[in-house]
Amino acid sequence: MERNELEKQLFEIISQLYNKDVEELTTETRFKEDLGGASVLMVGLVSEIENELDVMIQLQDAAACETIGDLADKVEEEL
Amino acid sequence: MSILEKLSLAAKERPMRVAFPEGENEKMMQAAYECAAEGCIYAILAGDSEKLRSLASERGYDPERFIYADLQDETLKADLIAKYVALPDTRLKEKALARRMQDPLYFAMVMQAAGEADVTFAGINYTTEDVLLAGQMIIGLKEGISTVSSIGLCEIPGFQGSEGELLAVGDSAVCANPTAEQLADIAISACETVKALLNWEPRCAFISYSTLGSGQGVLIDKVREAVKLAQEKRPDLLLDGEFQLDAAIVPAVAEKKVKRESAVAGKANVLIWPDLNVGNAGVKLIQILGHADAYGPLLQGFKKIICDCSRSAPVSELKGNIIMSAIRASAG
Numbered sequence: 008m009e010r011n012e013l014e015k016q017l018f019e020i021i022s023q024l025y026n027k028d029v030e031e032l033t034t035e036t037r038f039k040e041d042l043g044g045a046s047v048l049m050v051g052l053v054s055e056i057e058n059e060l061d062v063m064i065q066l067q068d069a070a071a072c073e074t075i076g077d078l079a080d081k082v083e084e085e086l
Numbered sequence: 087m088s089i090l091e092k093l094s095l096a097a098k099e100r101p102m103r104v105a106f107p108e109g110e111n112e113k114m115m116q117a118a119y120e121c122a123a124e125g126c127i128y129a130i131l132a133g134d135s136e137k138l139r140s141l142a143s144e145r146g147y148d149p150e151r152f153i154y155a156d157l158q159d160e161t162l163k164a165d166l167i168a169k170y171v172a173l174p175d176t177r178l179k180e181k182a183l184a185r186r187m188q189d190p191l192y193f194a195m196v197m198q199a200a201g202e203a204d205v206t207f208a209g210i211n212y213t214t215e216d217v218l219l220a221g222q223m224i225i226g227l228k229e230g231i232s233t234v235s236s237i238g239l240c241e242i243p244g245f246q247g248s249e250g251e252l253l254a255v256g257d258s259a260v261c262a263n264p265t266a267e268q269l270a271d272i273a274i275s276a277c278e279t280v281k282a283l284l285n286w287e288p289r290c291a292f293i294s295y296s297t298l299g300s301g302q303g304v305l306i307d308k309v310r311e312a313v314k315l316a317q318e319k320r321p322d323l324l325l326d327g328e329f330q331l332d333a334a335i336v337p338a339v340a341e342k343k344v345k346r347e348s349a350v351a352g353k354a355n356v357l358i359w360p361d362l363n364v365g366n367a368g369v370k371l372i373q374i375l376g377h378a379d380a381y382g383p384l385l386q387g388f389k390k391i392i393c394d395c396s397r398s399a400p401v402s403e404l405k406g407n408i409i410m411s412a413i414r415a416s417a418g
Contacts, residue, residue: 047232050222054177061181066219 008086013060014079020055021075024048034076046070052078062086089241089252090381090406093283093413097126102412105130105155105203107190107212109138112145114210117404119147127412130155130203132194155202157193166193169200170224177223186223191216195224198390204415207408209394217385217394218260225388228275230319235272236260236383237279237356238369239410242376247335248289248353254280255357255372258365259383269312270319273358275386277323280356282417283384283410291334291354292316292327293364297343300330309360326350331357381406384414391415 014034022029025042036042038049053069056062062085064078072078104121108114109131119142122129131138135154142149155162167183170176176199178186186192191212197203206225208217218234227234237256245251256276261268269292277288294309295301309328316325326348332339333351340352359365372378384407385392393411395404 047222047227050219051177054182054223057182057185058177058179063182063185067215 008060010079010083013083013086014075016059017056017075017079017082020052020059024051024055032075034074034079036075037073038075038078039073056082060086089239090409093406093409094124094126097121097409097412097416098124100416101125101127102204102415103128103130103153103202104205104207104408104412105132105194105197107132107194107206107208108210109133109152110141111210113399113401113404115142115145115147117401117408118207119151120401121405121408121412122151123148126409127205128153130194130197132190132197133157135159155193155197157188157190163187163193166196166200166202169202170196173199175226177226189220191220192224195220195392198392199224205391205393205408205411207393207395207411210397210399210404212394213397214260214394217392221385221388221392225390225392227387228389231271231275231387233261233264233268233271234385234387235264235268235275236385237276238380238382238384239280239283240369240372240376240378240380242372242378245376245378247355249284249286249355252284252355253335253357253372254284254355255359255369256365256383256386257359257362258369259362260385262362264312264361266308266311267315269308269358269360270316271387273312273316273325273356274320274323276356276358277320277325279384279386279414282414286355287324288356289324289350289354290326290356290358291329291350292325292358292360293331293334293368294328294360295330296328297330297333298328298346300343305360312358324349327358329354381410384410 018032104127118129121127130153132155135156139149194206235257236259280286296306313327333343334354337352344351
């Protein structure tokens, strides 16, 4: 999968889970500071990545990502 | 009769189906077997059924005492997946679920979510993080609850509280630094846990180093906010604070320090710690200085009952936790 396509899919997943507009999201968007939300959302994120991208990311690895770009790197490693 | 003996009798009245994803573990198999043989539960071992049967025989147990859920049984797996994906608000789709179900912990939880088991009991090999993640992914949190947490049940010799020698305390194990909202949810979950397990009317005190404004500071502000949120969310429950520990459980101190009506002060049967620093120290003080038996942690906040035991738990502790989990499940 191309990097652009991967980021686009991540933006869509994250926008739904965190209730944000896709247009608001960039690879620089930070999970804690910009998106906030309960830690249980991260479980949802890992599950959706598994469903939609067929990649298993460990929760602790996803939780360690500061930005969406970091998460894309992590998913890309597993693809 | 100890509290565990009383709970064992209650469990026998309506045995629940408990799924064990770590049945190969010797201590876990012994605890599951003894609970099943005593009539407290139906023990389901999730894993390689041939190996589990063989281990049971080698260890001197009647293999027929267990129910087996074989991870390689494709018919069972397909049936469970179909039931699971038909449920509302589930996270994983078929393909991802099938992959996760190669792990006995996930297999057991899918059985539970699908209504084929009442409890998932794990933690002798799996870490707490493993159990909590699987629980959040497969079982999910209760409606309106924002965090997983736990309570412990302490049996304190000589303590003359409102429930005799028993006192429930939480969270001493899971939620490290709860926000006010999470602290409110921990208290609400704790009330539901003691009601289900012990049929108590919960009287829940939020613990602080201040009693109703006797002190000031950000640490107290959080607790005070949690009390307000919890009371707004569940006006049907007896939740009050902030109280110092003595004002919460000693009637004479409550009379002196609490200058308003409170159904909780001086007679709390559930104590909610402000964070895990206090919770961990608190429960150890009760155990070491109060010579108490502490049972748990009892996980709470999930839609169904999941138990994460200590990895160093002896068989007796495992059995206690199995029985308490079964009773909580039987309460619905």
